[in-house]
Amino acid sequence: MIRRVACTPTLTALALLSAPASAAQLTVLEHPQPGRVEVRVAEDDPWTARPAHPQDSAAVNVLRTLSSLLPNPLAGVPVRCTPDRGEAVGTWTDDRGRAACTLPPGAGAVRVEVPGATAQTAPDWHLDTARHLTVTDLDDTVIVTGVRQGGAARVLRQNALTRPVFPGAPELLRAQAARGPVVYLSNSPEGLAAPLRELLGKHGLPAGPLLLRDFPGVPGPRHKRQALDALARQTGAAFTLIGDSGEHDPELYAAFVQAWPGRVERVLIRDVVGGERRAEVERLSGLLGKQGVAWGWLPGEEH
Missing domain, CATH: 3.40.50.1000 (HAD superfamily/HAD-like)
Known part of the structure; x- marks a missing residue:
């Protein structure tokens, strides 16, 4: 179990390295405020990860969609946001599996990392x-x-x-x-x-x-x-x-x-x-x- 502590980029990086590598789902949620990146981390779900096909039945589509809408959130997960320009920012997910990184203007695109999930990039849409x-x-x-x-x-x-x-x-x-x-x-x-x-x-x-x-x-x-x-x-x-x-x-x-x-x-x-x-x-x-x-x-x- 990950203990919440006062977070710095260095501590977050260490947490990322030491945290269990159990599979997780990372979703980057875009925000209208410049420099703000919000994320949602949930337990991995085979239905959500299942690729869509035109031939999928209605039942398969319903299960996939409901899994996306009703994830099982992961709290206390370390999140690291690394911008193209400037220093990385570290934080932790809350009880809803959500976290936010706020970076200064002009930081550019942001690479988001959490343990057990493929890193994602939040683009800079200018x-x-x-x-x-x-x-x-x-x-x-x-x-x-x-x-x-x-x-x-x-x-x-x-x-x-x-x-x-x-x-x-x-x-x-x-x-x-x-x-x-x-x-x-x-x-x-x-x-x-x-x-x-x-x-x-x-x-x-x-x-x-x-x-x-x-x-x-x-x-x-x-x-x-x-x-x-x-x-x-x-x-x-x-x-x-x-x-x-x-x-x-x-x-x-x-x-x-x-x-x-x-x-x-x-x-x-x-x-x-x-x-x-x-x-x-x-x-x-x-x-x-x-x-x-x-x-x-x-x-x-x-x-």
Whole structure:
């Protein structure tokens, strides 16, 4: 059992060398604050590690997804974060298997190590120096989910290789990536980070930070609002915001425009509901148009 002590990089390095080499799962959780790297460490699980295949049955996909969403956390595990530039930082996981390293601005990419797991690298996405940021939702915006039509069950039954994306979504986001980083801001639980990254790569979507929700600890609207505000504070970049009409994206983006006047160039909303909801969102678009924000609709599935 690892005893918690006052942590320094040297002590963390010694702990990494002396800790038991039992298998562990390391997940790097990206954060909108520059220099902050959050991690989650859990017991190794064969279902989570099992590669996805297009032929996997619904039962196999359900077991894999539930294993990702409900890990068995490991507390008291030493974590070492080594940046491209500057000194390493050491810490320990808490009772939820989580830890955070905070490094100074300009540290670059960060290599994260824990005993018994393959080291991972948290990229430097250069968000703080970007001149333009595209922030996009995922479910029902990029990925066909059907949140209002039993989408949670659909997510459980499918995997990264069988979940479809909307036609034109990869091309749209690749074009946006030519202007600056694309940030994926989603209410999906953090446990789905690995399969979502696999899905993005499979469909040729641009790489970018994946800001997922600490579920069930943080409500969805608060997660998105806090992340958007953090992004706005760290940079003077202009924003393009992309979401859908199924839940709260239009209202959330309208509030962001009000809170950060002059920072949003364009809002794109995928129409996945239609009817009265579309009329509600149209009224919002008219209000934002008066503030100089361009508004556009993206086509959804047939209602």
